[in-house]
Amino acid sequence: MTFKNTREFAQQLDQQDELKHYRDEFIFPQHNEKNVIYFTGNSLGLQPKIAKTYVDEVMNDWANLAVEGHFYAEKPWWDYHERFAEPLSKIVGAKPAEITVMNTLTVNLHLLMVSFYRPTKTRYKIICEEKAFPSDQYMFQSQVEHHGYDSKDTIIEIKRRDGEHNIRLEDILSKIEEIGDELALVLFGGVNYYTGQVFDMKTITEAGHKVGAIVGFDLAHAAGNIELHLHDWNIDFAAWCSYKYMNSGPGNASGCFIHEKHHNSNLPRFAGWWGNIKENRFKMEQKFNPIIGADGWQISNLPILSLAPYLASVEMFAKVGMPKLIKKRNQITAYLEFILHEIDNEIEGTEFEIITPGNQDERACQLSVFLHGQGRSLFDYLIKNGVITDWREPNVIRLAPVPFYTSYEDMYNFGQILKEGIQSLNN
Incomplete structure (x- = not known):
């Protein structure tokens, strides 16, 4: 599939997603009365509504x-x-x-x-x-x-x-x-x-x-x-x-x-x-x-x-069933990888190094990214703007787009917030 870094394309992928309704089965923390973009299901998954x-x-x-x-x-x-x-x-x-x-x-x-x-x-x-x-x-x-x-x-x-x-x-x-x-x-x-x-x-x-x-x-x-x-x-x-x-x-x-x-x-x-x-x-x-x-x-x-x-x-x-979850996992993780490369190319002097294997057989949900030229301040910016992700020293963020509840539009929105954060910190 040829990806595009546009909201319309991300929304199109969401419409085609056979698991899209499961997103409504989970409770999201709120930021400015909107769901956060949640990338830390590799640390603590969101609460299913039915759990209560x-x-x-x-x-x-x-x-x-x-x-x-x-x-x-x-x-x-x-x-x-x-x-x-x-x-x-x-x-x-x-x-x-x-x-x-x-x-x-x-x-x-x-x-x-x-x-x-x-x-x-x-x-x-x-x-x-x-x-x-x-x-x-x-x-x-x-x-x-x-x-x-x-x-x-x-x-x-x-x-x-x-x-x-x-x-x-x-x-x-x-x-x-x-x-x-x-x-x-x-x-x-x-x-x-x-x-x-x-x-x-x-x-x-x-x-x-x-x-x-x-x-x-x-x-x-x-x-x-x-x-x-x-x-x-x-x-x-x-x-x-x-x-x-x-x-x-x-x-x-x-x-x-x-x-x-x-x-x-x-x-x-x-x-x-x-x-x-x-x-x-x-x-x-x-x-x-x-x-x-x-x-x-x-x-x-x-x-x-x-x-x-x-x-x-x-x-x-x-x-x-795991086959459907793995199918979405593969595609949404690949889309996130595409978004990261797109933002990397758009901003001069920035380099994101994905240290997770590129081979699909050697990776799953998570992408670990070295933020060369960026530090903890970028992570803090993401958190303050409704992106919950994970920081690991010295300058790695871990991003886990869990297929049960993350959307393709989340990936697009994350890319835009990431770009804004880098530009604001560089000015």
Whole structure:
């Protein structure tokens, strides 16, 4: 498609958008009595209007039924989490029994490491990406130190080559082969939070397994954003937060994937009564008898008030399906990229360097942009003029046009505000 940097063209794309009515299903912050242009769904998704209905339903059941809500609510609390298995399995490409929801993301990664990071005297190293999200870095460090290893020797970061912004797949694969028999675990982000680079999870998993390592992924920026086939890719485990692309609310519950090949294994885990088989759970037996499946990794009964808005969003995903979301994602991100280049060309002395891969197979919603010649003042200008975006040092803005609720006219309007901001700051 040949794009145009005009309002009329953007409005035409919006008219053709089969997902356009979903924009009205979300609540936008307001700026001068208009919806903001919201680019930070990669940090916190907007609130679906229906989320309040789901939360109110739980509040009403709590008020009217109290403890009996566990069994007699319209959506009984004791099996509330089971409603996620089918729709989430389609979002991440898994079998329903491989999916559970519990805790928050880093908590779940720590718990999964109990099962899947089993270092020995000779096989103990972990491979991850350079500039992984800080929580992952802290998790790696504390886990290896808990096992008595030196993190400097144990954690191997795959680095970007000098002068490059993204990690080459060939460098990941060669490092996996090089570490070989010493490698216990490969744990990458599915999408790098800083650059927006999408990693080839299938190929990385195959390489890790070839040398005898376990392979897992932090899918915080991937779930609900990219096409995933966790089961078919033979990934051992994964976890993700729900409050970014899946719009469940700040700090909300995490999803977990555990491949079915591990369900009947003797892997150690930190046990709790909610992971015990349902038939015997309320017999309060002394010996732990885990559910066969990902639910067997649960520990405590679930925070239903937190799960309610997550369920509302997941059911929206089920109605739309990932193929339609990905189709719009690809086009609206390409249009945003076009707008950035157009503004760059219109203003002398300005250079925007998009550090997210240009190859559609290696990126998703997010474009990370170096603002050469511009600083924090431009970001502040955008915020003051109704564009909510994200700043990362030293001078990167992250832009995530989420297909559920961003419009093509948003992309055009952003370009005009960006141009005005640069011109006003340069004068």
